[in-house]
Amino acid sequence: MPLPGEPETVCFHPKRICWITVSLFVLFLAMYVMTVVGNFLIILLITLDSRLHMPMYFFLSVLSFVDICYTNSTVPQMLVHFLSAWKSIPFHSCVFQLYISLAMGGTEFFLLGAMAYDRYVAVCHPLHYTVIMHGGLCLGLAVGCVMAGFTNSVMQAVIIFQLPLCRNVINHFACEMLAVLRLACVDISFNKVMVAISGFLVIMLPCCMVLFSYSHIVAAILRIRSVQGRSKAFGTCASHLTVVSLCFGTAIFTYMRPVGASSAEQEKMVALFYAVVTPMLNPLIYSLRNKDVMSAFQRVLEKFVETKRKI
Numbered sequence: 001m002p003l004p005g006e007p008e009t010v011c012f013h014p015k016r017i018c019w020i021t022v023s024l025f026v027l028f029l030a031m032y033v034m035t036v037v038g039n040f041l042i043i044l045l046i047t048l049d050s051r052l053h054m055p056m057y058f059f060l061s062v063l064s065f066v067d068i069c070y071t072n073s074t075v076p077q078m079l080v081h082f083l084s085a086w087k088s089i090p091f092h093s094c095v096f097q098l099y100i101s102l103a104m105g106g107t108e109f110f111l112l113g114a115m116a117y118d119r120y121v122a123v124c125h126p127l128h129y130t131v132i133m134h135g136g137l138c139l140g141l142a143v144g145c146v147m148a149g150f151t152n153s154v155m156q157a158v159i160i161f162q163l164p165l166c167r168n169v170i171n172h173f174a175c176e177m178l179a180v181l182r183l184a185c186v187d188i189s190f191n192k193v194m195v196a197i198s199g200f201l202v203i204m205l206p207c208c209m210v211l212f213s214y215s216h217i218v219a220a221i222l223r224i225r226s227v228q229g230r231s232k233a234f235g236t237c238a239s240h241l242t243v244v245s246l247c248f249g250t251a252i253f254t255y256m257r258p259v260g261a262s263s264a265e266q267e268k269m270v271a272l273f274y275a276v277v278t279p280m281l282n283p284l285i286y287s288l289r290n291k292d293v294m295s296a297f298q299r300v301l302e303k304f305v306e307t308k309r310k311i
Contacts, residue, residue: 022083031276032076038280038283038287043061044300047061049299052296058138059118062145063108070101070108073097074173074174074275106148107146108149109207109247109251110149112244116213117141119214120212120216155198156198164184165180165184178195206248210244243278
């Protein structure tokens, strides 16, 4: 139910339906399907193949689940708006959308930090890897990442939606935090401070963990005398480092600058990249650059073909 004094619906800037919007609908629908299918396939392969029951792939399966949830919080509504003349969303749905997207985004940052620690242990302490990264620690880290993401989301959503909103037209494709703040008819200086604090805790702290881990990883790799050994050690981290660069780069560009430093159009482009492109690229990066995942896919496919033949 809408809060007292708030609009019952929140609208997005209307645009006429034309061949451009239809083309965009088809494009983003294809990307959405690739995102969901790709991440679901990663989860399925890790679940079915016992050779992938390792901490690194456990975190990867959690990351894929988070990407599916994040994409589903914004993209389906965006696809509906592509083919709608009147682009609106109920106020309570807007609150829920912002809450879930913030929670999933925060969870992903903390999860990438945990994955960086996993790679640090694997490269710098290979003999003690299975002892340090035991099942209890991995599960605890995953649960902690989820709790941290949802805690930040609750705090931000409560603070934002207590503000009186003078307008109900959002210049964005989703109920995004900075876009909703622009609807307030009161001073939002406190909210700007909270965005900065939240950005530091949710983005910069995991980023510092990643930088700390990879500084030690690079130092350890450089100490390896064999060129083949260095190449193999770097190969175990290359996929994760690529995903980290995409996620943290776009988030820092959006949220770690003053609220008025970027235009709404820039924020929409970055948010679109983070909501649609990055979750789609994650399974491609991890599968195409990972021999274990590709081998697991071939084994599962062969079993499926054999089962079909027997039937």
